[in-house]
Amino acid sequence: MTTNIPDDHPRAASLRTREAMKDAVAAGLVHPTGLIAHGRGEAFDYLLGERTPPEAREAVAEAARLLRAAKQPVLSLNGNVVALAARQAVAVQKAFPRLVLEVNLFHRTPERVEALVAVVEAAGATKGSVLGRAPDFRIPNLSSDRALCSKAGLGGSDVVVVPLEDGDRCQALVAMGKTVIAIDLNPLSRTAVAAHVTIVDELTRALPALAAALKTSSPGAVGGTYDNADVLRRVKARMAAGLGA
Numbered sequence: 001m002t003t004n005i006p007d008d009h010p011r012a013a014s015l016r017t018r019e020a021m022k023d024a025v026a027a028g029l030v031h032p033t034g035l036i037a038h039g040r041g042e043a044f045d046y047l048l049g050e051r052t053p054p055e056a057r058e059a060v061a062e063a064a065r066l067l068r069a070a071k072q073p074v075l076s077l078n079g080n081v082v083a084l085a086a087r088q089a090v091a092v093q094k095a096f097p098r099l100v101l102e103v104n105l106f107h108r109t110p111e112r113v114e115a116l117v118a119v120v121e122a123a124g125a126t127k128g129s130v131l132g133r134a135p136d137f138r139i140p141n142l143s144s145d146r147a148l149c150s151k152a153g154l155g156g157s158d159v160v161v162v163p164l165e166d167g168d169r170c171q172a173l174v175a176m177g178k179t180v181i182a183i184d185l186n187p188l189s190r191t192a193v194a195a196h197v198t199i200v201d202e203l204t205r206a207l208p209a210l211a212a213a214l215k216t217s218s219p220g221a222v223g224g225t226y227d228n229a230d231v232l233r234r235v236k237a238r239m240a241a242g243l244g245a
């Protein structure tokens, strides 16, 4: 059931997203704890003034460069990511067709995986192209069901994009030698710190920026100057300044 949100409400967009998340919980797409993760993201987005910071643009450019040079690039999808941005995730894949989409869940049930794959297909992904239904690989040293994935996707990937990731899996992916690109509004999270590239931006802004960068960046673009710790330091300073401290 959708509540009536007046168009002139100053927080209408945010309230509509909350309604959509609530509906996604009712539909079994998002685990109830996903609402808490969403709220944490909202709080950090407030500190950014709900605008993409320049540091996120730097991170997006580096992410596009790494993805273009990858052998098996993958974008990992969880319940929140699909509920918030299935369309934008598919647009990234269309911009960069070698990118594999894989559903990967902490609270995993076959029904939830099926439902999420169906939403991504309805958003435009080629039928049968979204992995996640038939895991044949386990990420080592990770006891949760997020360890379950596919060799043709996350298991065999060299560069992975992990939006709204939990720190344990991010660290496990880094420990496997993968290059990890996080999208996370919290620059203090274990994920943000462990990833090689952290895009500190809201998911529905970050994915279109990544799609645009993938269309324009060349695989041979020279890297080597990107410093994720410095990017995080500057974005934290920006948030602190936003608080007026």
Ligand code: ATP
Residues within 6 Å of the ligand: 037, 038, 039, 040, 041, 042, 044, 084, 163, 164, 165, 166, 167, 168, 183, 184, 185, 186, 188, 189, 190, 191, 192, 201, 202, 203, 204
């Ligand atoms: P960690 O385990 O990495 O220390 P955590 O416990 O916050 O962090 P989760 O709750 O699993 O991990 O991850 C959710 C993360 O996603 C949070 O850091 C939150 O700020 C971020 N997040 C939530 N919604 C969005 C969004 N729409 N766009 C970008 N980031 C978001």
